[in-house]
Amino acid sequence: MCTQKHPLCVLAMIASLIFLSVEARGQKAKDKAQMLTLEQAIALALGGNTQIKNAELDISRSREELAATRTRRLPNFSFEATGSQQLTPIDFTFERGVFGTFPGTGPIPAEDTKLSTPLKPTAIFVTRVTQPLSKLFKINLNLKQLELKTEIAREELRAKRQQIARDVKRAYFALLQTESALAAAEETVRMYRELDRVTGDYLAQQVVLRTEGLDVKSRLARSEYDVSTLIDQLDVQKQQLNLLLGRNVMTDFSVTAAPDPDGFESDLEAARSCALEQRPEMREARLRVRQAEVDRRIKKSEFIPDVSASFQHIATANFNSLIPRSYMNIGITVSWEVFDWGRKKRELAEKDMAMEQARNAVREAESRVLIDVNEKFNKLRQARQMLAVTEMDRDAAAENVRVLTNRYKVQMSLLSDVLQAQSKLEQANNQKRQAMLAFWTAKAEFENAIGEEK
Secondary structure, eight states, X not given: OOOSOOHHHHHHHHHHHHHHHHHHHHXXXXXXXXXXXXXXXXHHHHHHOHHHXXXXXXXXHHXXXXXXXXXGGSOEEEEEEEEEEOSSOOEEEEXXXXXXXETTTEESSSSOEXXXXXXXXXXXXXXXXXXXXXXXXXXXXXXXXXXXXXXXXXXXXXXXXXXXXXXXXHHHHHHHHHHHHXXXXXXXXXXXXXXXXXXXXXXXXXXXXXXXXXXXXXXXXXXXXXHHHHHHHHHHHHHHHHHHHTSXXXXXXXXXXXXXXXXXXXXXXXXXXXXXXXXXXXXHHHHHHHHHHHHHHHXXXXXXXXXXXXXXXXXXXXXXXXXXXXXXXXXXXXXXXXXXXXXXXXXXXXXHHHHHHHHHHHHHHHHHHHHHHHHHHHHXXXXXXXXXXXXXXXXXXXXXXXXXXXXXHTTSSOHHHXXXXXXXXXXXXXXXXXXXXXXXXXXXXXXHHTTOOO
């Protein structure tokens, strides 16, 4: 044991006190925390994440736009009223005999007659009902376009849901890795404490050098510092996961133990087919081809004349009695741009090019999806192999530490050998944690690559 107030001794004492305080705080928080499984985390994120909510609002907006456009197929009712003050009279002059000359009566009127409207406020009221006819074809095409827009918004929502599910898995597995690192660090602290106790006894017996005892205390202080750092890192990761879940970032919880690595999709051809069918970007690319086709049909419909049926009622107020008080008509309105200098033809050619671009985008998306599936499949296979390797390395390092520690207790091995073996064990533990995280991350990436949402 330390008989003098060496700086390393003081540091080890301070670190031990901090470690005990942090360990107690962590254990108390863990006891009170709510258990959160990966499935529950994904469900919470899919229901509460703000990005997903915004994507759902985009679908609702598209539906409202579609419903509003449907009303354009119905008759249009309009009313116009114009009120004015006459500044000059409206004069009507009927020349003598303008209506004819009749036997016994003579010319009508018998002399020139002049009538004037009084200078007072007047009003004109126009009521009009218009029913589009030829435009119904173009309106229906616009409705089809909006339906495709809604479908694209749904695929964008699917893509967002898959992205959030993948991000939740990454954050969850990172939490598991940190907890595993924390458990390993705490185990290392306990090992160094036991080693410090044994070394202290040997130091009192003058069996080991004082520098070796100080080396153990330095390693113990470093390990206790690592534990404190990992606890703080765990708190930050929980807050980040809570943000993905769409809830209060200060909500405390604990995660379940990492499941054992399971099998993965071994049929690469089936995975490729599944990805080409389920991936949102593939569906969206195909929908954009259909959207380009409908857009071309809309442009082509501009060659059709605009024909509509209309009913119109006109009423006047405070005009001369010669002006009708009420007038109604019904008819057909035709509007057609006879000559456009080739504008419509060139615009139609531009739509043809847009269709070809959309088809090229589908082919490119297929290639990118296949490359992505192949890459994620290979990474998952490699991660599984690496995990098996690190597990064997860790078991071998742990057994070596156990053997050397027991031999050191009976003075059959050197302290430097024990410390070196412990360093290798810590490295092996870290490599195993990294391999475990890499495996589960690769599995989440592969599931995302084939279009799974959960």
